[in-house]
Amino acid sequence: xxxxxxTGWALSxxxxxxxxxxADWLLAQAPVRPLLGVVCGSGLGGLAEMLKDQxxxxxxxxxxxxxSTVDGHAGRLVFGTLKGKPCVCMQGRFHLYEGHPIxxxxxxxxxxxxxxxxxxxLTNAAGGLNPDFTxxxxxxxxxxxxxxxxxxxxxxxxxxDKRFGERFPCMSDAYDRGLQRLVHSLAxxxxxxxxxxEGVYSALGGPSFETVAECRMLRSxxxxxxxxxxxxxxxxxxxxxMRVLALSLITNQAVMDYDSEKKANHEEVLQTGQLRAQQMExxxxxxxxxxxxxxxxx
Ligand code: HPA
Numbered sequence: 001x002x003x004x005x006x007t008g009w010a011l012s013x014x015x016x017x018x019x020x021x022x023a024d025w026l027l028a029q030a031p032v033r034p035l036l037g038v039v040c041g042s043g044l045g046g047l048a049e050m051l052k053d054q055x056x057x058x059x060x061x062x063x064x065x066x067x068s069t070v071d072g073h074a075g076r077l078v079f080g081t082l083k084g085k086p087c088v089c090m091q092g093r094f095h096l097y098e099g100h101p102i103x104x105x106x107x108x109x110x111x112x113x114x115x116x117x118x119x120x121x122l123t124n125a126a127g128g129l130n131p132d133f134t135x136x137x138x139x140x141x142x143x144x145x146x147x148x149x150x151x152x153x154x155x156x157x158x159x160x161d162k163r164f165g166e167r168f169p170c171m172s173d174a175y176d177r178g179l180q181r182l183v184h185s186l187a188x189x190x191x192x193x194x195x196x197x198e199g200v201y202s203a204l205g206g207p208s209f210e211t212v213a214e215c216r217m218l219r220s221x222x223x224x225x226x227x228x229x230x231x232x233x234x235x236x237x238x239x240x241x242m243r244v245l246a247l248s249l250i251t252n253q254a255v256m257d258y259d260s261e262k263k264a265n266h267e268e269v270l271q272t273g274q275l276r277a278q279q280m281e282x283x284x285x286x287x288x289x290x291x292x293x294x295x296x297x298x
Contacts, residue, residue: 013064014107016163022064022107023114030079030115031055032086035293037112037242038284039090039233041124042070042266043273044249047281048089051080059092065111066104068092071266083289088117095228096148097207106155106236110164113240118294119179120237121284122246125269126227127210127254129219130199135253136276137195138283140183141246142175144231145202145223153205155232156239165239174238179245179291186286192279199224201248203231209264215254226254245287249276 027033031053040047048054059065059075068075074091081087094105112120128137146154160167180198187196202218204210206228210218218226225248237244251272255262 014103014110016161018064019107019110020114022062023111025063026057026077026111027115029055029057030088032079032081033116034079034086034088034112035116035118036082036085036087036288037090037117037120038087039093039120039122041093041122041229041249041273043125043251043270044123044277044280045074045091046277047123047284048076048078048091050281050285051078051082051087051089054078054080066094066100066107068094069098070095071270083285085288085293087288088112088115093229093233096153096205096232097228102148102153102155102232103158106232109233109236109242110240112237113164113242117242119243119245119291121287122230122233122244123280123284124227124230124246124248125251125273126201126225126248127252127264128225128250129215129254129256130197130224133197133224133250133253135250135272137197137250138192138276138280139201139225139248139250140180140196140198141201141230141248142180142198143200144174144234145200145218145221146231146235147202147204148232155236165241169235169239171235171238174234174244176243176245179243179287182287182290183245183247183283186283186290190282190286192283195279197224197250201230201246202226204228210254212255212258215256219256225250247280247283249273249280
């Protein structure tokens with residue numbers, strides 16, 4: 001590959017053989033072979049507690065796996081069944097702002113794929129840009145704007161390994177429409193329609209929150225929410241053919257006005273996560289119970 005460039009280093013450390021070794025090691029510990037992967041966003045790690053017959057592995061104990069450094073992210077992979085379906089949950093994800101190369105932040109998606117995962121549900125905390133959104137809304141992501149990608153920071157940059165997917169993957173169908181419909185119908189049944197939204201998620205690198213001018217720019221580009229994750233994972237998940245559902249919890253209103261007294265902060269993000277955790281869990285488990293997965297013995 002490219003041993004002398006930083007991209008090459010990241011690629012060779014997180015290439016097919018390395019991801020396969022990590023996946024095989026995990027499968028040897030796991031009580032189930034997962035068909036479903038869940039990524040828990042900031043303050044939403046409780047989703048993993050819904051799994052039955054759990055086996056948890058700390059990231060630090062998994063050969064070749066990155067380490068999580070953020071408050072609100074436990075840093076564990078939890079295996080078990082959710083509504084009878086074999087599942088693996090990431091309690092904590094990897095962000096660009098932690099200083100990881102982008103290929104490292106998305107390595108778990110390839111490990112998921114090589115363990116047999118076919119559908120990934122990603123959750124995150126996000127700032128609301130759409131003036132119709134309020135704190136505590138759950139936004140079903142229907143599309144994204146990959147701002148780091150505009151500057152060439154895309155997780156698929158570098159030599160393409162066809163065992164994962166094609167060189168130029170389509171992204172206009174990144175977010176599975178059937179699963180989005182399922183969330184909306186379930187939300188109506190659960191009487192959650194008052195706080196369910198849909199929209200476009202824009203990702204920035206962080207860790208600083210956005211300026212007023214940046215929020216206004218993102219809004220005028222068509223973004224409804226802003227955060228620091230998810231998009232790069234979705235790109236890698238779609239590249240290797242996994243189906244994707246992604247949900248943002250709107251934990252704060254992005255500051256769009258110079259007269260505003262509000263200031264974005266991580267504590268508010270975590271607190272709102274706790275407020276809506278239960279509904280988020282019900283929604284995710286409801287979708288899982290109704291979604292079709294391959295009929296495979298585990
Ligand atoms: N901006 C970026 N990331 C975030 C925000 C925000 O306002 N809220 C939660 N994650």
